[in-house]
Amino acid sequence: xxxxxxxxxxxxxxxxxxxxxxxxxxxxxxxxxxxxxxxxxxxxxxxxxxxxxxxxxxxxxxxxxxxxxxxxxxxxxxxxxxxxxxxxxxxxxxxxxxxxxxxxxxxxxxxxxxxxxxxxxxxxxxxxxxxxxxxxxxxxxxxxxxxxxxxxxxxxxxxxxxxxxxxxxxxxxxxxxxxxxxxxxxxxxxxxxxxxxxxxxxxxxxxxxxxxxxxxxxxxxxxxxxxxxxxxxxxxxxxxxxxxxxxxxxxxxxxxxxxxxxxxxxxxxxxxxxxxxxxxxxxxxxxxxxxxxxxxxxxxxxxxxxxxxxxxxxxx
Numbered sequence: 001x002x003x004x005x006x007x008x009x010x011x012x013x014x015x016x017x018x019x020x021x022x023x024x025x026x027x028x029x030x031x032x033x034x035x036x037x038x039x040x041x042x043x044x045x046x047x048x049x050x051x052x053x054x055x056x057x058x059x060x061x062x063x064x065x066x067x068x069x070x071x072x073x074x075x076x077x078x079x080x081x082x083x084x085x086x087x088x089x090x091x092x093x094x095x096x097x098x099x100x101x102x103x104x105x106x107x108x109x110x111x112x113x114x115x116x117x118x119x120x121x122x123x124x125x126x127x128x129x130x131x132x133x134x135x136x137x138x139x140x141x142x143x144x145x146x147x148x149x150x151x152x153x154x155x156x157x158x159x160x161x162x163x164x165x166x167x168x169x170x171x172x173x174x175x176x177x178x179x180x181x182x183x184x185x186x187x188x189x190x191x192x193x194x195x196x197x198x199x200x201x202x203x204x205x206x207x208x209x210x211x212x213x214x215x216x217x218x219x220x221x222x223x224x225x226x227x228x229x230x231x232x233x234x235x236x237x238x239x240x241x242x243x244x245x246x247x248x249x250x251x252x253x254x255x256x257x258x259x260x261x262x263x264x265x266x267x268x269x270x271x272x273x274x275x276x277x278x279x280x281x282x283x284x285x286x287x288x289x290x291x292x293x294x295x296x297x298x299x300x301x302x303x304x305x306x307x308x309x310x311x312x313x314x315x316x
Contacts, residue, residue, distance in 0.1 A: 055298035233259035
């Protein structure tokens with residue numbers, strides 16, 4: 001396990017504490033852990049259009065509070081849209097174990113959740129990965145899918161050609177065959193793996209994914225946000241398999257809510273992992289895309305804290 005020091009971890013130290021393989025395993029274990037408690041998160045609107053998120057969670061060993069800001073307009077300022085920290089405590093002693101870098105945890109745990117969903121919901125297949133949105137989440141998903149799915153080819157689309165080219169260069173540096181595409185909707189026909197990580201301020205994706213596609217829709221995590229057109233979402237609800245990350249998506253999955261999809265009837269990733277009746281009896285067409293809607297949950301941050309705590313424990 002990588003060396004990790006308690007107290008305040010830099011983005012680089014936080015990333016080293018959260019290798020994707022271990023993080024995916026911890027997320028799956030957390031979804032089976034009945035001791036996990038995650039109350040609803042607090043979302044405080046801020047003047048100027050931003051939001052402050054306060055997200056606590058705990059299990060029998062570790063307690064966390066995630067405190068982050070989300071400022072969409074920071075992209076125009078050259079600043080990160082997500083900033084903040086995750087404070088980790090030992091449940092038995094109340095001691096602070098560490099302060100993790102919030103944006104790094106958010107990026108890596110979100111990509112790990114998408115990776116776990118892809119592994120659980122679809123069989124292995126060959127073909128390119130399409131990433132729509134070349135920011136922090138796009139990069140994290142590129143790295144996670146390369147590591148966990150063996151992706152070798154990637155298409156990258158972004159409203160910023162410079163951002164797309166930078167992520168293409170990063171992918172090539174990792175040994176992948178990568179290229180920029182200017183029309184993500186046309187690229188859908190060629191890609192069995194699709195990840196949308198746009199700022200979700202307007203519809204970007206209006207094409208239908210392939211019948212064998214796995215889609216991780218990540219960008220829209222409030223009811224007002226949207227990446228995928230309502231028409232596509234309604235068609236996916238009729239012909240594909242829809243899964244949400246948690247029950248919080250019932251009131252946060254902007255793409256699906258704006259399409260008037262009954263999100264409450266959809267299975268969650270926990271239903272899939274635990275083979276609950278909702279998943280066992282869910283209609284799953286033989287041929288149709290899998291659409292995984294991710295909105296975020298403090299439980300994913302708790303899984304990251306558990307990874308970090310194991311790293312500390314392994315150091316004695």
